[in-house]
Amino acid sequence: MNRKTPIFSKTDDAKFFRTLNKRVNDYFKEKNLKKTGNWKLHLKTIVMFTLFTAPYFIIIASPRIHFGLFILLSIVIGIGMAGIGMNVMHDGNHGSYSTKNWINKFMGGSIYILAGNVYNWQVQHNVLHHTYTNIPGHDEDLDAGRVIRFTKEAKWYKFHKFQHYYSVFLYGLLTFNWSLTTDFKQMSGYLKRQLSYGKVKSPKILWTTLVITKIIYFSVWMVIPMVVGVIWWKVLIGFFVMHYTAGLILSIVFQLAHIVDETTNPIPSEETGEIENTWAIHQLFTTTNFAPKNWIVNWYTGGLNHQVEHHLFPNISHIHYGKIAEIVKQTAKECNLPYYEYKTMRSAIIAHFKHLKELGQEPQLA
Numbered sequence: 001m002n003r004k005t006p007i008f009s010k011t012d013d014a015k016f017f018r019t020l021n022k023r024v025n026d027y028f029k030e031k032n033l034k035k036t037g038n039w040k041l042h043l044k045t046i047v048m049f050t051l052f053t054a055p056y057f058i059i060i061a062s063p064r065i066h067f068g069l070f071i072l073l074s075i076v077i078g079i080g081m082a083g084i085g086m087n088v089m090h091d092g093n094h095g096s097y098s099t100k101n102w103i104n105k106f107m108g109g110s111i112y113i114l115a116g117n118v119y120n121w122q123v124q125h126n127v128l129h130h131t132y133t134n135i136p137g138h139d140e141d142l143d144a145g146r147v148i149r150f151t152k153e154a155k156w157y158k159f160h161k162f163q164h165y166y167s168v169f170l171y172g173l174l175t176f177n178w179s180l181t182t183d184f185k186q187m188s189g190y191l192k193r194q195l196s197y198g199k200v201k202s203p204k205i206l207w208t209t210l211v212i213t214k215i216i217y218f219s220v221w222m223v224i225p226m227v228v229g230v231i232w233w234k235v236l237i238g239f240f241v242m243h244y245t246a247g248l249i250l251s252i253v254f255q256l257a258h259i260v261d262e263t264t265n266p267i268p269s270e271e272t273g274e275i276e277n278t279w280a281i282h283q284l285f286t287t288t289n290f291a292p293k294n295w296i297v298n299w300y301t302g303g304l305n306h307q308v309e310h311h312l313f314p315n316i317s318h319i320h321y322g323k324i325a326e327i328v329k330q331t332a333k334e335c336n337l338p339y340y341e342y343k344t345m346r347s348a349i350i351a352h353f354k355h356l357k358e359l360g361q362e363p364q365l366a
Contacts, residue, residue: 081242097317133258294344
């Protein structure tokens with residue numbers, strides 16, 4: 001695998017992004033709109049935090065609650081957890097939640113109550129994923145270790161023949177792994193590679209923040225419930241159910257945007273490290289939308305079903321993606337460039353697992 005940092009081509013004869021950027025900017029000027037969030041996002045923030053916290057306080061107030069209701073509340077917490085991640089934390093860490101930097105930092109910091117870490121997330125997502133989208137060896141979202149083969153470049157093992165069956169069960173472990181091991185591994189690796197997003201912070205501060213936030217996190221979700229009287233095994237089960245619900249939702253939403261047959265996995269030139277297309281055009285070839293007209297999907301996923309728009313304009317709040325989508329689609333069409341989208345979430349899910357099945361075949365036979 002070529003580990004040389006990819007360099008994107010500067011050749012854009014159609015002037016795609018220059019034209020698109022002007023049209024999008026003109027849209028906001030004509031409508032007299034800010035590119036950040038508004039009351040719609042603020043209201044959604046309240047709803048998501050209510051879904052996330054209300055069931056927790058019900059459990060704390062009624063530690064001997066019926067086990068079935070306890071599990072149901074744990075699932076609701078997981079739904080709220082994923083909702084905060086996609087709607088609040090995501091926009092905050094992209095700087096698109098508000099025009100005020102401190103509000104973006106505060107909302108971005110909500111990842112700490114989701115078991116994650118701001119530094120790790122910004123490096124993996126903002127730097128590696130958004131810059132080197134779908135490039136093997138550089139976009140860590142393609143790296144699932146040995147267990148799932150997301151690209152043709154990944155090594156094939158016999159058990160991959162069944163990955164389209166077992167992968168969905170592993171998807172639910174995403175945030176559970178964040179809470180236990182992923183953050184520690186990522187921080188160690190990123191600091192060794194001297195990766196950062198924005199102002200570089202001291203490793204001591206980063207490690208201290210990670211340890212302290214983990215202690216607070218486990219105190220809130222495990223120690224306090226046990227102290228007020230929730231049986232220990234109940235707490236462990238609820239913790240797992242909460243994370244599994246959130247992890248399953250987040251993983252599926254993430255995968256539908258990039259791990260389907262239409263999207264490509266460009267390989268940098270061995271000699272120069274150059275990618276064939278410009279960064280913006282590269283996003284069109286490596287990203288797809290799904291269920292763009294489904295208001296429930298659009299509302300709950302924080303516009304992540306409009307991944308094409310998000311990847312081209314990560315600094316614009318997701319509440320605007322539905323409106324600028326037509327501008328992006330029309331501009332891509334005029335420049336003879338792809339604009340991938342699945343009309344429904346069901347068709348996108350089918351396409352994703354069909355693609356996993358294809359990637360799971362032995363390379364010589366595929």
